[in-house]
Amino acid sequence: MEQPEGFKVKGKEDLVCRLKKSLYGLKQAPRQWYKKFDSFMIEHRYRRTTSDHCVFVKRFDDGEFIILLLYINDMLIVGQNSDKISKLKKELSNSFAMKDLGPAKRIFGMSISLDRKNQRLRLSQENYIEKVLKWFNMDKAKPVSTPFPSHFKHSSKQGPTCEKEKENMAMVPYSSAVGSLMYAMICTRPDIVHAVGVVSRFLSKPGREHWNAMNWILRYLRCTSKTSLCFGGGKPALIGYTDADMAGDLDSRKSTSGYLITFSGGAVSWQSKL
Structure with a gap:
C-alpha cells in the first residue's frame, strides 16, 4: 500500500506499507470478507448452494434445516426451529460484530409480510x-x-x-x-x-x-x-x-x-x- 498523505517517512518516500489485515474500501476487502465468512460457515458444516455461493444451507439429523442468505454484510436467516436459529446467531456474534434486527420485515427494498394464521408469505x-x-x-x-x-x-x-x-x-x-x-x-x-x-x-x-x-x-x-x-x-x-x-x-x-x-x-x- 502506498504511504498515506501526511504519513510519509522522510527519506523513504519510495517505500510502501505492508498491510497486516484487509482494510474496508480496498479492492481485495470484499474477497477477504467473503473468504473469512465462508470458512466460518464451512467450519460449522454449512454448505454453499451451487447456484448462488452466498446462500448457505445446513440440514440436521432430525430433518430440519437452516438457510442463510448473505448480501455484502446483511444476512437473512430462515429455519424451522427458533432455538437452532438462536444458536447460529450466538455463534456468529462470537466471531463477527453483529446487530440482530429481529424478525425480517424488509430486505433489499422488499417488504416481507408473514401471515402465520393462513400460512402465507408476501413479498x-x-x-x-x-x-x-x-x-x-x-x-x-x-x-x-x-x-x-x-x-x-x-x-x-x-x-x-x-x-x-x-x-x-x-x-x-x-x-x-x-x-x-x-x-x-x-x-x-x-x-x-x-x-x-x-x-x-x-x-x-x-x-x-x-x-x-x-x-x-x-x-x-x-x-x-x-x-x-x-x-x-x-x-x-x-x-x-x-x-x-x-x-x-x-x-x-x-x-x-x-x-x-x-x-x-x-x-x-x-x-x-x-
Whole structure:
C-alpha cells in the first residue's frame, strides 16, 4: 500500500506499507470478507448452494434445516426451529460484530409480510415503486391495466433521425427509468419482465415512441403498485410455464421466449429473452 498523505517517512518516500489485515474500501476487502465468512460457515458444516455461493444451507439429523442468505454484510436467516436459529446467531456474534434486527420485515427494498394464521408469505416493493413513480413524475398519471399492449410494435428505426430529436431525447432520463424498472422486475414483478426487456433494447438510441412505451409501463405500475408475490396459496410443487412468439422482433426477426416457475402458488423464477 502506498504511504498515506501526511504519513510519509522522510527519506523513504519510495517505500510502501505492508498491510497486516484487509482494510474496508480496498479492492481485495470484499474477497477477504467473503473468504473469512465462508470458512466460518464451512467450519460449522454449512454448505454453499451451487447456484448462488452466498446462500448457505445446513440440514440436521432430525430433518430440519437452516438457510442463510448473505448480501455484502446483511444476512437473512430462515429455519424451522427458533432455538437452532438462536444458536447460529450466538455463534456468529462470537466471531463477527453483529446487530440482530429481529424478525425480517424488509430486505433489499422488499417488504416481507408473514401471515402465520393462513400460512402465507408476501413479498412486495410497493414503497420502492411509489418512489420510482415520483422520480419520473408519474405518481399522478392515468393508470392502465396492462403492462404492454399488443399494438405496440417497436424497432430501432423509431430512434431520433435529426439533431433536434436527438437533443430532445438527450433530456429524457430513459436509461435511468430502465434501470429502475429492472430492479422491480428482478425482485418481485415478473409481470413486467417482457415489457422491460423490450424497452431495454433501445438504450443506445431511444426515440419518442420508446419513451411512450416506458411511460405506459410506469402507468401500469401506478395501477398495480400494491401487487405482491404470495407464497403458500398452492401445493408445494414446482410448476412451470413457457411460451414464445414467432419472429416478433422487427429488426432482427428473432423470437422472444419466456418462462415462469412457481412454487407453492408464488413465482420463484422467470425470464423473457430475445
